[in-house]
Amino acid sequence: MVSETPPNNLLPKPIPFGERKRTVSFSKLLSRSWKKSGGSGLSSDTSEGNTRENSPSAPSSRFNTPPPVSYMENHESNNNNNNNNNSGRTLSNSSNVTNGSINTNSNNRFSKIRHMFHNSVGSTNSDTENNSSNVSTNSKNRYISPMTPADNHRHQHHHHHHRRQHSQHSHSEKESQKSTNSTANSDMPTVPSHAHLEEHYHPYEVNTSTNEPQSPKHGLQPPLQSSSNTNPFFNSNNSSNYHSNDYDKKSRSYSNTSNHSSLNFTKNKLSSSRTNEIILDNSTSVGLTAAHLEHLSLNNNKMGEQNTLSSSTQKNLSNVSLNRIREDEETEKFQLSERGDYINNNNSKKIDKSYIESSTLYSDMNTPFGSQENLSQHAFPSIIVGFDTDDNNDDSMVEEEQQPEEKSLHIPNNKLSPKKETNHKYNAYIDDSSNNNTPPNTSSSRISQTKLRRAASEPEPFFPSKTIDSSPLNSAKGKLSAPTSNCMTQQMINELGEPKRSKRLRNKSFSNKFEDIKVSPESFEKIRILGQGDVGKVYLVKEKTTSRLYALKIFSKKEMIKRKKVKRVLTEQEILATSDHPFIVTLYHSFQSEDYLYLCMEYCMGGEFFRALQTRKSKCISEEDARFYASEVTAALEYLHLLGFIYRDLKPENILLHKSGHIMLSDFDLSVQANDATKHPPKRVVMTQNAMVDTKVFSDGFRTNSFVGTEEYIAPEVIRGNGHTAAVDWWTLGILIYEMLFGKTPFKGGNTNETFCNILKMEPSFSNSNVDISRHCKDLIKKLLCKNEAKRLGSKMGAADIKRHPFFKKVQWSFLRNQEPPLIPVLTDNGFDFAKLSSNKKKDEAKEQALQEQEEIMFHEPVENDDVLTEDDPFHNFNSMSLMKHDNNSLIYGESNSYGKISYTPNSNRSRSNSHRGFFAMR
Numbered sequence: 071m072v073s074e075t076p077p078n079n080l081l082p083k084p085i086p087f088g089e090r091k092r093t094v095s096f097s098k099l100l101s102r103s104w105k106k107s108g109g110s111g112l113s114s115d116t117s118e119g120n121t122r123e124n125s126p127s128a129p130s131s132r133f134n135t136p137p138p139v140s141y142m143e144n145h146e147s148n149n150n151n152n153n154n155n156n157s158g159r160t161l162s163n164s165s166n167v168t169n170g171s172i173n174t175n176s177n178n179r180f181s182k183i184r185h186m187f188h189n190s191v192g193s194t195n196s197d198t199e200n201n202s203s204n205v206s207t208n209s210k211n212r213y214i215s216p217m218t219p220a221d222n223h224r225h226q227h228h229h230h231h232h233r234r235q236h237s238q239h240s241h242s243e244k245e246s247q248k249s250t251n252s253t254a255n256s257d258m259p260t261v262p263s264h265a266h267l268e269e270h271y272h273p274y275e276v277n278t279s280t281n282e283p284q285s286p287k288h289g290l291q292p293p294l295q296s297s298s299n300t301n302p303f304f305n306s307n308n309s310s311n312y313h314s315n316d317y318d319k320k321s322r323s324y325s326n327t328s329n330h331s332s333l334n335f336t337k338n339k340l341s342s343s344r345t346n347e348i349i350l351d352n353s354t355s356v357g358l359t360a361a362h363l364e365h366l367s368l369n370n371n372k373m374g375e376q377n378t379l380s381s382s383t384q385k386n387l388s389n390v391s392l393n394r395i396r397e398d399e400e401t402e403k404f405q406l407s408e409r410g411d412y413i414n415n416n417n418s419k420k421i422d423k424s425y426i427e428s429s430t431l432y433s434d435m436n437t438p439f440g441s442q443e444n445l446s447q448h449a450f451p452s453i454i455v456g457f458d459t460d461d462n463n464d465d466s467m468v469e470e471e472q473q474p475e476e477k478s479l480h481i482p483n484n485k486l487s488p489k490k491e492t493n494h495k496y497n498a499y500i501d502d503s504s505n506n507n508t509p510p511n512t513s514s515s516r517i518s519q520t521k522l523r524r525a526a527s528e529p530e531p532f533f534p535s536k537t538i539d540s541s542p543l544n545s546a547k548g549k550l551s552a553p554t555s556n557c558m559t560q561q562m563i564n565e566l567g568e569p570k571r572s573k574r575l576r577n578k579s580f581s582n583k584f585e586d587i588k589v590s591p592e593s594f595e596k597i598r599i600l601g602q603g604d605v606g607k608v609y610l611v612k613e614k615t616t617s618r619l620y621a622l623k624i625f626s627k628k629e630m631i632k633r634k635k636v637k638r639v640l641t642e643q644e645i646l647a648t649s650d651h652p653f654i655v656t657l658y659h660s661f662q663s664e665d666y667l668y669l670c671m672e673y674c675m676g677g678e679f680f681r682a683l684q685t686r687k688s689k690c691i692s693e694e695d696a697r698f699y700a701s702e703v704t705a706a707l708e709y710l711h712l713l714g715f716i717y718r719d720l721k722p723e724n725i726l727l728h729k730s731g732h733i734m735l736s737d738f739d740l741s742v743q744a745n746d747a748t749k750h751p752p753k754r755v756v757m758t759q760n761a762m763v764d765t766k767v768f769s770d771g772f773r774t775n776s777f778v779g780t781e782e783y784i785a786p787e788v789i790r791g792n793g794h795t796a797a798v799d800w801w802t803l804g805i806l807i808y809e810m811l812f813g814k815t816p817f818k819g820g821n822t823n824e825t826f827c828n829i830l831k832m833e834p835s836f837s838n839s840n841v842d843i844s845r846h847c848k849d850l851i852k853k854l855l856c857k858n859e860a861k862r863l864g865s866k867m868g869a870a871d872i873k874r875h876p877f878f879k880k881v882q883w884s885f886l887r888n889q890e891p892p893l894i895p896v897l898t899d900n901g902f903d904f905a906k907l908s909s910n911k912k913k914d915e916a917k918e919q920a921l922q923e924q925e926e927i928m929f930h931e932p933v934e935n936d937d938v939l940t941e942d943d944p945f946h947n948f949n950s951m952s953l954m955k956h957d958n959n960s961l962i963y964g965e966s967n968s969y970g971k972i973s974y975t976p977n978s979n980r981s982r983s984n985s986h987r988g989f990f991a992m993r
């Protein structure tokens with residue numbers, strides 16, 4: 071997943087056998103870039119996160135996105151002279167920021183956008199032209215990670231710290247913001263929309279009879295040459311478009327262009343993202359059963375309160391607030407009627423208006439901002455480029471939200487509640503540099519000053535000599551658990567009678583599957599690293615007592631806090647813990663230590679399906695085999711949808727292969743919960759004649775607007791930015807089937823702009839002479855890749871629509887897991903060592919050393935029990951627990967050294983087995 075990006079002036083390395091450029095989920099770009107941008111002011115290259123692992127042709131260019139606005143603002147005083155120092159990513163010209171109208175009326179959530187609009191006024195076409203060549207060097211920040219309440223909490227500290235650092239120059243702005251607070255609403259800008267992408271081709275036109283955008287009057291235009299389009303994605307001369315170099319050069323031009331959150335996708339080589347969906351039979355082992363439904367209603371009574379952010383919290387003017395708004399959107403249910411305004415209704419005028427308004431915003435920096443009314447009417451943009459949430463230091467926010475924290479710090483020590491202690495702990499955790507009178511610095515340098523380990527170094531004013539837990543878990547390797555600042559005494563615990571698991575866990579539908587945590591990091595022996603994700607590393611480990619093999623995914627708490635990924639990992643844990651499905655990876659244990667979170671999962675020794683595809687001739691498989699994988703993916707998606715989850719990142723990289731050859735979906739960090747179906751089961755559940763369940767109702771009325779996914783897999787509605795639903799999962803299923811058959815995705819263009827244009831306008835081509843697919847197969851793909859989500863297959867009853875398609879006619883959904891898989895992964899000395907392929911970076915001794923030290927902590931740190939984490943701890947909701955019933959299917963560690971070497975053997979039983987099933991199916 072981490073790749074080495076060649077310098078921009080070098081050609082990409084040749085692609086080794088079996089290798090193909092991999093894709094990266096969009097949401098992950100932000101963090102990478104943020105990480106990279108750390109250091110001495112934004113490094114110009116962000117290769118690490120842009121291609122998932124060893125893409126030899128690592129992208130030399132990414133999205134061209136402006137740097138985080140908050141960063142710009144926060145460092146305006148520091149970076150004025152840096153414009154020319156940092157190629158591409160330099161935040162330069164913060165001076166422009168201050169010179170613009172930034173300080174006015176900024177006390178609303180769109181002030182950042184607004185500032186950018188203002189600041190874009192000076193950008194010239196020549197700027198963009200001149201800088202376009204460097205586009206590739208900069209570009210990653212296009213996604214705003216939603217914030218969680220915990221994130222917000224962290225931000226408060228973060229801002230607090232930053233405020234101290236920058237208090238001098240922030241004060242005036244703060245005052246200004248305060249003074250203009252009352253007028254903020256009236257100045258709210260119209261929110262830009264990704265509809266601009268379409269505008270390029272079919273501006274403002276919607277066919278009222280089909281609800282689909284009409285073909286462009288002027289035909290397809292080469293996106294990169296358009297000088298007049300206002301589409302933020304297009305690399306044009308229009309000043310409204312963002313060019314990374316604008317930023318370098320004129321500094322403000324960066325933000326100008328950013329005004330559109332514009333993205334310059336030139337030469338972007340990011341990977342694609344995909345989505346999932348599910349449908350189940352009422353009678354099948356892998357389908358939805360009456361028991362599943364019953365389970366939902368039973369658990370309905372057990373559900374605790376779900377935390378949702380109130381929209382009333384949308385009041386900050388920083389990126390943070392934007393993120394938060396976006397997070398609100400994640401949990402917000404758009405009214406179907408509103409949705410109809412954008413998607414289903416016949417009111418072309420309304421759509422025209424939104425397009426025009428947003429495009430006007432992009433093209434005219436002086437355009438007054440839209441009204442509050444407009445805001446409420448229009449969907450938020452799904453892509454906000456350059457808003458990096460990680461380093462928002464908006465002082466007004468601090469002013470506004472920090473107060474309770476500050477108050478808490480003034481409470482005498484002997485009266486500190488565990489909650490306050492926790493705040494203090496994390497303050498030290500993140501902002502320890504602030505205690506040292508550290509001069510204002512770049513975010514990265516500040517980050518680098520933070521300690522990995524936190525609380526142990528803190529004073530424990532009220533803590534008695536005994537620690538909370540003297541269990542073996544906490545005294546692993548002979549060391550006593552370090553008293554953490556939020557620990558309570560054993561006596562306190564006894565009095566409270568609290569079990570080790572958090573209240574949240576006990577309220578969750580999956581709680582009856584799990585018991586108190588039975589393992590600790592020390593229970594496992596590291597065998598090898600399997601992969602490195604966005605914020606976590608995945609290890610193949612052996613449980614010492616049983617020799618069973620597991621995949622242990624370890625997340626750094628510090629990284630998650632810094633990069634606003636806390637909610638993501640909580641979602642991932644929740645989906646994994648809730649799920650009990652043969653095609654979704656099993657979670658056996660989850661626990662946390664002081665510094666890390668751990669998810670102990672079933673080890674899928676077949677690795678990524680992506681790898682299996684790469685080893686096939688022409689990187690594709692037969693239609694029959696594709697049907698097998700498509701049906702299993704459909705079943706998994708159906709199940710997720712039943713639970714109210716939208717997967718959103720379906721792609722071969724996220725489909726793992728079980729040792730049996732069956733698929734296992736993994737990596738749920740981009741998923742979103744549309745509805746807690748266990749808590750709010752839909753009132754109407756329709757069963758079809760074929761005993762299929764309408765899974766669409768489980769996310770009815772839900773739309774979310776995050777820009778997540780992977781480039782080549784992203785659905786048109788995500789690009790348009792009008793919000794998306796579970797239908798995105800069916801779109802990605804269409805892409806997946808196409809890729810399995812043709813060895814490539816259908817809309818891939820020369821760069822991201824082109825890819826997105828193709829996604830919006832182009833029909834999939836089936837004219838590959840080497841691949842002959844059936845009429846039904848083509849029909850299925852076309853229907854899944856319907857640009858209009860309201861007409862897409864799956865839009866009526868969810869997975870049931872897909873399962874009924876003639877392409878799946880022979881599939882016996884009840885017996886999917888009894889099918890013989892087409893490819894069987896085999897551990898062999900002659901196989902591919904994909905993990906090694908993935909880490910073909912130059913060996914860096916210092917890094918190796920750091921990794922070793924990190925692993926030493928990862929595998930020896932004591933477990934931190936849930937009950938010592940107070941409610942305001944960001945990881946309070948991460949539940950430590952062990953699955954009660956283990957199957958005996960896990961691989962047992964042997965003395966073979968071939969655990970990393972895999973080959974995929976065609977299953978000789980498959981044709982015979984399938985013909986038998988076909989025989990029975992006909993009866």
Ligand SMILES: Nc1ncnc2c1ncn2[C@@H]1O[C@H](COP(=O)(O)OP(=O)(O)OP(=O)(O)O)[C@@H](O)[C@H]1O
Nearest residue numbers: 600601602603604605606608621671672673674737
């Ligand atoms: N259960 C598993 N069995 C085997 N390998 C696994 C398992 N889970 C993850 N991996 C490997 O580790 C890699 C990283 O895992 P995963 O994708 O879940 O992490 P991530 O941090 O979400 O990464 P990404 O940024 O790609 O989403 C995977 O691509 C896969 O190769």
